[in-house]
Amino acid sequence: MRIALFATCIVDAMYPATAKATVKILERLGHDVVFPEGQACCGQMHVNSGYLKEAVPVVANHVAAFDTADYDVAVAPSGSCVASVKHQHPMVARSCGDAALEARATAVGAKTYELSELLVDVLGVTDAGAQLGSYFPHRVTYHPSCHGMRLLRLGDRQSRLLRTVQGIDLADLPEADQCCGFGGTFSMKNADVSSAMLQDKAANVEATGAELCTGGDASCLMHIGGGLSRQGSSTTTLHLAEILASTMEEPASVTGEVRVSTGKALR
């Protein structure tokens, strides 16, 4: 299958390892990955902040980059960006009265998947250890991000994949379904409330004794990781694509204190 990667702006600029890991996983399954170079961002920040007019060129750019590219399905390692492509792009096009853009956006949205959705539903991955060679001998806790959980209805696809990673010690996160408090510009406009939500999320992550908190959205992980870092915690964050891509031969690079739970030290 020919799979177009939508890296998302935050992964492209801040977490290239997540995009590289996504490519690795797909190639390991025998698929071709293409990167439509015109891509930039889904525009969610603009839409969610009320700047619909400013979102129009961003959305138009994404649609142009993806509806001309040659691929079967598109994938992004981010539930919230995929939700934006699927739910917000047609709405933005409607808001500026562009029916042609709306139709194209709807078509692109229908072909766009979140990573775990693509792996489980389309590519038939049921055992990451066996099918991808995923090996990650660390104590990990998992935060399901709101947009993946509530807009895309990812269900337990992400945690199911994580559970099948060899060597992983997956600890349940208390109050996992609670928002981490990121919310895009909410974290700046309502910084106090966002911080209070983050505090509770960080405390729950710490309570699991995990070395790492993982999830499917780089932005939420940046938020949670940024809070843990500020509090001087040794727990860090890592995108689930990087855990799935990690193998015995090519282990994911992990920063922070390493508390290997299976007795096999990685480094």
Add this chain to the structure above:
Amino acid sequence: MTTFLGMPALPAFGSGNLFAGESFPKAAHRELGNAQLRANLGHATHTIRDKRQAVVSELPDWEQLRDAGSAIKESVMARLPELLEEFEKNFTARGGVIHWARDAREANEIVAGLVRATGETEVVKVKSMATQEIGLNEYLEEQGIEAFETDLAELIVQLDHDKPSHILVPAIHKNRTEIRDIFLREMPGADPALTNDPPVLAMAAREHLRRKFLTAKVAVSGANFALADSGTLAVVESEGNGRMCLTLPETLITVMGIEKLLPTWQDLEVFMQLLPRSSTGERMNPYTSLWTGVTEGDGPQNVHLVLLDNGRSAALADEMGRSALHCIRCSACMNVCPVYERTGGHAYGSTYPGPIGAILSPLLTGIQAEENSSLPYASSLCGACYDACPVKINIPDILVHLRSVDVDSKRGTKKVPSQMDVGMKAASWALSSGKHLGLVEKGLPLGRLAAGRDKKIKKLPGIAGGWTQSRDIPAPPAQSFRDWWAKEHKSPAPSRDEKETQ
């Protein structure tokens, strides 16, 4: 606009206690400083949330019920004028009197006039959001009429000269020791040996209220539903105080928002399943009172209904926002909202707090009402409210819609654009082309420089400083993915056709 909903030309927006006195971030900052409040709220919302989840999970047809509730409400909004006329005809035919109020001031004047006509100076009240909304108690007090709240939580809040913090559990922000202290201080004749044991506190309130019920000649109520086909009103409650108010006094004055209408008696079935489960986490509430006009020799002989607009027609005119009027005031959205859970209701500055308040208040008052325009931003858009809403109000989408109304209403009105305006414009340029983003990413090494040796950025200027208030930013990578990809794939990937022929 000449005539709308059978009323003369309307002021577009509502008035009264719908307005925030300060912006949400400012009020939230203050409320967040109250550790006791946060602990009380966290405990209470979690308890109700769990109870609700349990009773909702019991119903195999919960989603269909939500769809039915949503569909009925949508049809009500689509033919509200006609249903109101039908209701008025039936209510009047059974001996009730209808009064139309376009805003808070008119509604208050009507109620005060009706009370004055009875010659009484005291009224008992069953909890009513509509009368909170119009500030009826305060208005009556100015007119020399004392209003006694009879709902236990509402009584606590009233005795403490406080405001409700939750629409279902108005005293959610107070614990039992605080309540005992309020009773000792404010309740006439309270036993000095009062303990903080909930049954003891409830009995003290009961004794106090019983005296009021048996002497009051006038009651003021709200209504959860009004049935157009029979002219019937309904109040749903837990304590029985409502039934006392609805049956004992000679005069009953109900104040109800025009959106509370349901077409038929049968439609009530759907809502009697949705409401108790969503609000108190019970399969059925203890008391449901329905009354249709006047019955000679039984119950109140003078029955009035004030039908309140107060911005509802304005909300109805907002195509994207009008479904906020589907709200049945169950508070499920509040109990699952992470923002509400931490700030409490007072931070919203309106009778309607929480996620529904964040859309309803600006819809009723207009986004131009300055402090209320901060309400649609009081959400991380996590979507928990939409999942919990028994009538499927898409609160996150309406929040986003109202944000865009706010941004658009301010375009070109400011002498100096805000940092957000400037930032969003710049980001729109950077993010609307792969080339632009690639150019911006050439600056990543600068970010690495700023991060320093510990690879963390700890302080950003301007509004971005909100982020670094409690979070670090990791040092950016040396190379963006885009650059890495370009170097890895110098020759373009073979196209599908080439590949297939290989």
